[in-house]
Each structure stands twice: as structure tokens, then as C-alpha cells.
Amino acid sequence: MTDTIETFESIITSRKSVRAFTDKTVEPNFLKKIFTLAQHAPSNCNTQPWQVHVVSGEAVEKLRASLPEAMSKGKMSVDFPFDGKYNGVYKERQNDSASVLYTALNITREQKAERTKWFMKNYSFFGAPHVAFLFLPDSFGIREAADLGMYAQSLMLTLEAFGLASCPQTSLSFFADIIREELDIDPSNKLLFGLSFGYEDTDDLANSARVGRAPLEETTRFHR
Numbered sequence: 001m002t003d004t005i006e007t008f009e010s011i012i013t014s015r016k017s018v019r020a021f022t023d024k025t026v027e028p029n030f031l032k033k034i035f036t037l038a039q040h041a042p043s044n045c046n047t048q049p050w051q052v053h054v055v056s057g058e059a060v061e062k063l064r065a066s067l068p069e070a071m072s073k074g075k076m077s078v079d080f081p082f083d084g085k086y087n088g089v090y091k092e093r094q095n096d097s098a099s100v101l102y103t104a105l106n107i108t109r110e111q112k113a114e115r116t117k118w119f120m121k122n123y124s125f126f127g128a129p130h131v132a133f134l135f136l137p138d139s140f141g142i143r144e145a146a147d148l149g150m151y152a153q154s155l156m157l158t159l160e161a162f163g164l165a166s167c168p169q170t171s172l173s174f175f176a177d178i179i180r181e182e183l184d185i186d187p188s189n190k191l192l193f194g195l196s197f198g199y200e201d202t203d204d205l206a207n208s209a210r211v212g213r214a215p216l217e218e219t220t221r222f223h224r
């Protein structure tokens with residue numbers, strides 16, 4: 001029992017968003033095993049509403065070329081609106097996470113062009129050889145979107161257990177039409193977010209950034 005808890009604690013605390021990957025690809029049989037395990041995520045009435053598209057090889061290279069180009073031309077299309085504006089403690093946490101990342105990268109607040117350039121790395125999947133896109137059929141709503149969140153965490157922890165790393169990315173959902181078109185996905189499937197994954201480039205400064213968590217009392221109350 002103690003071993004199980006220690007192993008689980010190690011996996012859940014080691015997982016972090018990785019923003020630089022090596023070009024080493026994941027073996028197809030590993031990919032199959034990982035995505036089979038992630039299927040164990042719970043969902044409302046076991047509907048399993050996630051529609052997952054795992055993209056590698058030539059297909060990922062095509063998107064790595066077309067997304068930055070679409071960004072530079074402002075060809076955005078978003079299924080689930082997101083303005084990135086938060087208030088109060090949520091804004092503080094948002095600012096803190098940006099500050100941790102840009103401090104690790106030695107990019108100051110004033111270096112706006114550098115920040116934008118760095119943000120663009122989202123669209124080359126931070127160099128990852130694989131990306132998974134998580135779609136939700138349009139008949140579903142907020143509860144089933146939560147199921148996709150549970151699926152994503154199951155997937156990220158499975159990747160971690162296999163010695164792999166990942167970064168969930170809302171930024172990838174800003175080009176839903178292009179991604180659907182390139183992957184021949186039905187328009188009734190709506191893109192919630194993408195997840196770049198592969199092996200961590202441990203030499204890259206971006207991966208030295210580590211954000212904290214709020215004290216338990218700020219988020220959780222125990223009632224008796």
C-alpha cells in the first residue's frame with residue numbers, strides 16, 4: 001500500500017507542463033497502450049464523450065507549418081470562446097504562472113516582442129513529435145467538457161508514468177477550422193484543446209519553470 005501511494009505521489013507531483021521536447025518519437029505500441037489506459041477516465045453516465053485525434057509524422061509536420069502561418073494571417077476560429085481575462089486571485093495566479101515561465105526564460109515584462117515570439121512556440125507544439133487534439137461532439141455541454149478534462153488528466157498521468165511529458169494547450173484550439181480541415185474531422189466535433197507530448201528536453205530553460213499551488217485552505221473546506 002505504501003509503495004502504491006509513493007508511486008502515485010511521485011507521478012502526480014512530477015507531472016508538469018513541458019514546453020520543450022526532443023524529436024524522439026514514441027513507439028506505436030506505447031502510444032496504443034497509453035491511449036488505451038487513458039480510456040479509463042470516468043464520465044457522466046459513462047458516455048466517454050472524448051473524440052481524440054493523435055497526430056504524428058507527416059501529419060504533425062503539416063500542422064507545424066500551417067498553424068504559425070495561420071496565426072500570422074490572423075485566421076483564427078474558436079469553438080469555445082476564451083478571452084484569457086481573469087480577476088482577483090485568479091488573475092494573480094495567472095500573472096504568477098507567466099512570471100515563473102518568463103523568469104526561467106530570462107525574458108522581462110518589457111520584452112513584449114520576445115514574449116510574443118516565445119508564445120508562438122505553442123504552434124510548433126514546442127518541438128513535440130506528437131500532439132493529441134481533444135474534441136467534444138456539439139450535442140454536449142459543460143458537464144461533458146469536464147469529462148474531457150478528466151480524460152486529459154488521466155492521459156497526462158499515464159504519459160508521466162511512461163517517462164513521457166506533455167503540455168495541454170488552449171492556444172491550439174484557436175485554429176479549430178484548420179485542424180478539422182487538415183485532419184478531415186467532421187464539423188460537428190468541437191475542439192476544446194490540444195496536448196503536445198513526447199520526451200522532455202531537460203536542457204531547455206523553459207522546463208526549469210515550476211509553478212506552485214495555492215495553500216489547501218484557499219481552495220478546499222472540510223465540513224463536519
Ligand SMILES: Cc1cc2nc3c(=O)[nH]c(=O)nc-3n(C[C@H](O)[C@H](O)[C@H](O)COP(=O)(O)O)c2cc1C
Nearest residue numbers: 015016017019097122167168169170171172193211
Ligand atoms: C486546459 C489547459 C490549457 C492550457 N493551455 C496552455 C497553453 O495554451 N499554453 C501553455 O504554454 N500552457 C497551457 N496550459 C498549461 C498551464 O499553464 C499549466 O497547467 C499551469 O500553469 C500549471 O502548471 P503545471 O501544468 O506545470 O503544473 C494549459 C493547461 C490546461 C489545463
